[in-house]
Amino acid sequence: MSRRKKKHDDSHIDEAWLLPYADILTLLLALFIVLFSISSVDAQKLQELSKVFNGIFASGNGVLNYTKPAPQDSTKTNEGMKDQVTAPDTKVNNEELKKLQDQDKEELKELQARVNAYIKEKKLEGKFATSLTDEGLLLTIRDNVLFGSGRADIRHKDVNTAKELSNLLVMDPPRNIMISGHTDNVPIHNANFQSNWELSVMRAMNFMKLILENKSLDPKFFSIKGYGEFKPIASNGTAEGRAKNRRVEVLIMPRVNLSKQ
Structure with a gap:
């Protein structure tokens, strides 16, 4: 009797392993379905897939129990992006900036007219010159107006000028002013x-110091540069060209910095 019972127990096969095996097959099937559905690359599908797997791993639910996230309204998303690009504040700022730039140019033109009138009154044509550039109003002064040959101190007769x-x-308000010195290429x-x-x-430096004796000018708006022979405006091959290259330049800068726009 006992032998027969033992034989019956040995013939019974435990089928508990079928449950995890079935789960694995279900997961593989779901994975292949998902991979097939995104076989054509689509950014929106990839995003939804990412949300699906995040939800699975976070909640512990099976693939077949997970609910697909509601699709986003692409129309609303695009409209929101469009609103950011064409924000009213940006348009207003651009209009205000353009207005300030135009006003700044007009002020520099008026200043150029006053300087040109001074040059004409003092009969300094050929020694002083002005030009309006993107960098500002440039006043060029030939070195023979202010300095002796090879010297940096301003001649006594030119101090009043x-x-x-x-x-x-x-x-008012003040502008930034850059004073730069230039020479020809003859070694000194x-x-x-x-x-x-x-x-x-x-x-x-000496020209700026003399300018700043005027107490109505604020030194913090002034700076200097020395370029030596390395920024010629004419050929150094002739005496006339070398004379043009020996100069001091006064650059009156715009209040609105156009180079940063």
């Missing part, structure tokens, strides 16, 4: 200067 010019630089080597670079810097 520089001081009168300083009155034209008084503006004397007791005061070892190079044209040094000479150009000191000429710009």
Whole structure:
């Protein structure tokens, strides 16, 4: 009797392994279906797939129990992006900026007219010149108006000219002003200067110091540069060209910086 019972127990096969096996097959089938559905690359499908798997791993639900997320309204999304691109504030700011730029140019033109009138009154044509550029109003002064050959100190007879010019630089509100020195390419080597670079810097410095004796000007708006022979405006192959290259430039800058727009 006991032997027969034992034989019956041995013949019984445990089928509990079929349950996890069925789950694995279900998951594989679901995976192949999903992969087939996204066989053509679609950004929206990829996003939805990502949400599906995130939901599965976060909630612990099976693939077949997961509910597909509601699709987003692409029309509303596009409209929102369009509103950001064409925001009213951006349009207003651009219009205001354009208005400020135009006003700034007109002010520089008026200042140029005053400087040109001064040049004509003092009969300085050929020695002073103005030009309106994107960088601002540029006043060019030939070196023989202010300096002796190879020297950086302003001649006594030209001090009044520089001081009168300083009155034209008084503006409300003030503008940034850059003063730069330039030379020709003839080497210089004397007791005061070892190079044209040094000479150009000191000429710009001395001219600025004289300009700033005008107490109506604020020094914090002034700066200098020395370019030496490296920014010629004419050929150094002739005496006339070298004379043009020896100069001091006064750049009166725009209040609205156009280069950053």
